[in-house]
Amino acid sequence: MSQIKTSVSMYSLQDSYARHRLDLEGVLQFVKDVGAQGVELISDQMITGTPFPSDATVTRWRDALDRSGLAPVCNDIFINSTIYKNRELRVAEQVDLLKRELDVSKRLGFDLVRLVSNTRADVTEAALPYAEQIGMAMALEIHAGMSFQGGLTSEWIRMMRRVQSENLGIVVDFGIFCDRHPRVSTDYFRSIGVTPEVADAVERIYVENGDTMRAFASGDGFGDVSFPPELTALFRSDLDAEFAFFSTGYESTPLDVLDEYFPYIRHFHGKFYEMLEDGTEYSIDYPAILTRLNALGYDGYISSEYEGNRFTPVDQPIHDHEQVRRHQAMLAAHLNDGK
Amino acid sequence: MFDGYVFTDGSARNVVENGEVTGFQVETLITYYRGIPLSMVHDIELVVDGADVPRDELVISPDGEDWFTLAEAETVTTYRWEYGDPLYVRWLHAGGVPAGEHEVTLRLKIRVAYIPVPFGGERTRLVAV
Numbered sequence: 001m002s003q004i005k006t007s008v009s010m011y012s013l014q015d016s017y018a019r020h021r022l023d024l025e026g027v028l029q030f031v032k033d034v035g036a037q038g039v040e041l042i043s044d045q046m047i048t049g050t051p052f053p054s055d056a057t058v059t060r061w062r063d064a065l066d067r068s069g070l071a072p073v074c075n076d077i078f079i080n081s082t083i084y085k086n087r088e089l090r091v092a093e094q095v096d097l098l099k100r101e102l103d104v105s106k107r108l109g110f111d112l113v114r115l116v117s118n119t120r121a122d123v124t125e126a127a128l129p130y131a132e133q134i135g136m137a138m139a140l141e142i143h144a145g146m147s148f149q150g151g152l153t154s155e156w157i158r159m160m161r162r163v164q165s166e167n168l169g170i171v172v173d174f175g176i177f178c179d180r181h182p183r184v185s186t187d188y189f190r191s192i193g194v195t196p197e198v199a200d201a202v203e204r205i206y207v208e209n210g211d212t213m214r215a216f217a218s219g220d221g222f223g224d225v226s227f228p229p230e231l232t233a234l235f236r237s238d239l240d241a242e243f244a245f246f247s248t249g250y251e252s253t254p255l256d257v258l259d260e261y262f263p264y265i266r267h268f269h270g271k272f273y274e275m276l277e278d279g280t281e282y283s284i285d286y287p288a289i290l291t292r293l294n295a296l297g298y299d300g301y302i303s304s305e306y307e308g309n310r311f312t313p314v315d316q317p318i319h320d321h322e323q324v325r326r327h328q329a330m331l332a333a334h335l336n337d338g339k
Numbered sequence: 340m341f342d343g344y345v346f347t348d349g350s351a352r353n354v355v356e357n358g359e360v361t362g363f364q365v366e367t368l369i370t371y372y373r374g375i376p377l378s379m380v381h382d383i384e385l386v387v388d389g390a391d392v393p394r395d396e397l398v399i400s401p402d403g404e405d406w407f408t409l410a411e412a413e414t415v416t417t418y419r420w421e422y423g424d425p426l427y428v429r430w431l432h433a434g435g436v437p438a439g440e441h442e443v444t445l446r447l448k449i450r451v452a453y454i455p456v457p458f459g460g461e462r463t464r465l466v467a468v
Binding site: 044 | 342378379416422423
């Protein structure tokens, strides 16, 4: 039997929450009903007043969590380093914000936080003694477009390897395992007027190079890209360049990185863009990933993280419930692959 | 990608205070997936019938009670614009807009953590006032 457990990131249900189809309790009940054992929160998204929610808000969350029986797997936090328009926060200021996020995560019942990609190594290291003191682990998200080759990510990983703390690790997002460019993204950009020849060329370059990140981006997620002349020759508007850049937010990374980084992996984001009716994900080969994770003996969680929501054309319904249901069913069906 | 959250349908109206029409107001959800301090609202533009509303005539509020000019909002770090809650965008303009149909565009940009390029969205609606 596989030791892998499944959770759902509440990120998946953001549209249902924003448009009041589900409230906080409803989201948790839905996650329970689709068969997950755990739940992942974005406290900035659904806990009002974060990072200083009222006691009543925290009690409401913890009561709903207890009633659901779901395990609190991970809280996704952010350091608002851009809180002022005229400057970026200095390291000491960012450390203070990070400590607040650790505090609120603890109050909400978590012992693991996900640090967003490009969180600074020095900020994390400075907050580590506090994290150790209150019993929180901090794991950097390895996200496509800003993954292992990115400047800030590789600096963070060097810090993690040097420090060797139980309270540091990584969260790997499956968006780094996109064998195919998500067609829902291409379709969305076509619907808002991307030049069809540009859409075709980006799809073709993705296939020819494995992904477009390695074909024309730095891996820092900062937009400093160099597009090949045969692509720029097709550009007719800023939207074309935006789409081409956006395509670098997916990577096709060999699964061997799972072996290499296994001792540091605390959690996975089971990213998905489009669950098909046949129970497969359009871009990501889940059975291959689950087979590898079972071979490695992974015994943590994989969170369903639906990101097709943002590629739904304006005013069309977002089928987040159906997509999450299919994704959890797929995970359940393949959980023992390779065992 | 977040355009669908911009400019809530049915939210455009003239503002009446003490029996006087003092302005015109719309509401919007955030072009992001989490709540932020109000200071991270990078810019807002309102266009009414093809004319840009002067930036210093716009005020915003995360609760409908306390209002800030866009310049003031740059330092407002203790008020949060919660995810799923509307931001109220008001044009301080005596008399508001005349009764009838108007073409109104709302553009919104917010800063996000660690990404130097602001996220944004825009939406144009024909509204009856």
